[in-house]
Amino acid sequence: MLAALSRRRTARQRLTSGLALKAFIYGLLTLGAIVSLFPLYWMFNTAFTPGSEVIKLPPELIPKNPSLENFSLVVKAAPNIWRWGANTLFIALVTMGLHVLFDAMSGYAFAKRRFPGSRILFWLVIAALMIPGQVTLVPLYIMISDMRQVLTEITAGWPQHAMVMEAASNYGAVILPGLADVIGIFLMKQFIQTLPSELEEAARIDGASELGIFTRIILPLSAPALAVNAIFAFQRYWNAFLWPLVVLQKQEYYTLQVGLSFVYRSEFGTNYGLLMAGAAMAAIPMIIFFFAFQRYFMAGIRIGALKG
């Protein structure tokens, strides 16, 4: 009887210590989440605090008189901010779209087809993964400047098209080098490799065209990898900073990231309410994007890691 009693007590003890452990775990994790999310929270907090109350001690942890004043200020101070948003979206979408298509095509070729040069080309792709982007920064800048020079000379003959040429010169300068990234090729190749070849073979025997095999069999089966490649490409080009900073010459063509750094360096740089409102406007689309595709983000990290 004594033994049974003591056994019951240890069971209860274990239960309470289990609860304490759970509480401890939740506490630590919540603390981690609070610390991680603090900058985002603080950005929104300041953005919604009316200008006069931003610089006040003690700071308010939740704005007492929430207002959109800062947002209207930032739109007035940086009237181009909508344009910047449109530029960023345009650049990110075009680069993403072309990447998804091109990477799938070459990923398929490298995974399923053998042709002279395939080994050496894929080896070059792998080798290029190791090269940090900064290596090509200067040569690319020189190349793009030369291309623009040529474009300007052409435009001189058709002044009526100057605007179009200018847009092409700025968007092209960001988009074209973006299409050279190889990480997506690698991702698609690794995924398509795992698809069974029987379907392809069957379709080929049934007389499907090579293009048909790609569009009707490979693409639908690669949907998860296409989605992962798409969202990571979108994130990469939406958040890109150094290269757009270097090549975008006119304010009208800035991306949000470049535009914000420009606002920070202007006379509004110390108006934190305004600055945080601008930052919030730039952050919101990406936050929505994340929640919409959270599943794919998580899957993408894993795929990226498993395959190196």
Place this chain on the structure above:
Amino acid sequence: MECRSGPPLTVERKADYMTKAPQAAPIFGGPLGFLVSAWNRYKWSYFFIAPSMFFFFIFLLYPVFRAFLLAFQEWALKGSKWVGLRNFQDIFFGLSSKLFWETMEHTILYAVVVVVVWIVAALVVAGLLQPLDNRVQSLFRGAFYLPYVTSIVIISLVWIWIFNPDYGFFNWLLGLAHVGPLRWLVDPKIALWSVILSTILLVPGSGVVLYSAAIGSIPRELYEAAEVEGASAVRKWLHITIPLLQPTTLYLTVIYTIAAFQVFDRVFIMTGGGPINATTTIVQLIYATAFSDFNFGKASAEALVLFVIIAAFSTVQFKLLSTEVEY
């Protein structure tokens, strides 16, 4: 696909382009015919790789090649001059070499602290998440990953505000404890540490996701066996989880180190490398050499130095990734 009825296929049917030897089309003889039939067999393969290889060659391989040339040249609009190793000599021993070595020190300090803290944090957090149920786990993972999708430019602007000496959140916090105020980003003695602090004050989302996935693939029996022997949660974490996560740890260490060596956006926004070069990192230095001094040759040489460092880490990564752990 797996459950095929009927007799097993013994011979895999391969498409023509995979198995048949190139044969001359009957109309043409000799090398021309060989070329025609080769073209017919491979044209679709080349069609599929053409778009991405076009951009890859023009905007990546060629610039890399140019970078190697530029590093040994003095660039000028009217034509570049070969200068041999002078750019490298300049970097390592020249008048500005002191700045370069300081830059290396900053970058290495940044990388070491950030990588160590991130790895430990990711390990601990993934271990804490392990016993929770899936919905809670993914909720936390989402919270940890959200700051990663936000651009570093935006996050850095917020940190400037948090670090503001007069009205920033941090000095207010310190003030509650009657410490400070600190001039976070303005004081050259602590500016680099402030930048580091802004980097490490978050749970590294990608690491947590990867560790969680790896923990999921550890066989349950190992933990059950340990429980039978009465091992505590901490002991199980120390003696089962951590050793078995070694490949993930190595992988994360390498990608985090590579990323840390390339830190730019946050330094550029928060300090611009200042005050008095106290926070210059290697990419910030490359940027300044290229676009403030317009010394393209030297900037390319500096980029090659970074490349060598990163290539060394990548090589280690590929070596380590090929070793497997057995459960």
